[in-house]
Amino acid sequence: MSESHEKYMLRAIELAREGMESNDGGPFGCVVVKDGEIIGEGNNRVTSTNDPTAHAEVVAIRNACEALGAFQLDGCTIYTSCEPCPMCLGAIYWARPARVFYAGTQSDAAEAGFDDAHIYRELEKPNDERQRPMINLLREEAREVFAAWIEKLDKTEY
């Protein structure tokens, strides 16, 4: 069993290297596995596609969900070549896989110039203490839409 975990992780690391070498983006790769099959793959494509959200995990999750025709990764395992940044960890929580294997650590990534630690620290702060200003406006108008959602009969929850 641990041999197959290593096999999938080696594929994630191979995707990281290939994506780096072809200048898709940073050196990060990810695969999603269900019932022993790789159902989704991704590598970082931020700089080549002008998409700051195109991290390996986000690309692989989108790819796997498309393959499954579902917006959740029930019973899946994610293998990512590096410990996820806050955006990707949030995406993983929304996608709800069973578990996550990661290879490189946050500190390995930071040594290579990818410092997510400041984002983790910012997320822990209240809105008004963050470096990036976050300002509340028109809350009541937004609450009216939430009230309509609560009343909506034909909604799909997620």
Place this chain on the structure above:
Amino acid sequence: MSESHEKYMLRAIELAREGMESNDGGPFGCVVVKDGEIIGEGNNRVTSTNDPTAHAEVVAIRNACEALGAFQLDGCTIYTSCEPCPMCLGAIYWARPARVFYAGTQSDAAEAGFDDAHIYRELEKPNDERQRPMINLLREEAREVFAAWIEKLDKTEY
């Protein structure tokens, strides 16, 4: 000036309502503004596109970056109909807009059934204390790719 902030936020809230009514997904909308112009828009499309990452902010950031032909939102302002979840806040930090306005709060969203608070709490924990297991594997193999990135001469940093 505050009138135009309200105008952009009302557009974000309108996108939230329209997306909900057309069953694109949850009741969330977002616009990205640069130099007084809306350059990107988005609404939640999770359930209609089977993409758990298709939150309003992610969709709007991708849309705005495509319009700019850039992977950062320098000098832009984001107006989102609801306080961002951890995934979207991470995406905002990577996109680097100047500031963020939000309308509904986390607690308003939670009342409507969208509870991000548990994700915020999970992110603050060390890997081995999270509900979703995160397991380290093949760290040295991943570090070799980071070492190659550090040495790479033709890389685009982000």
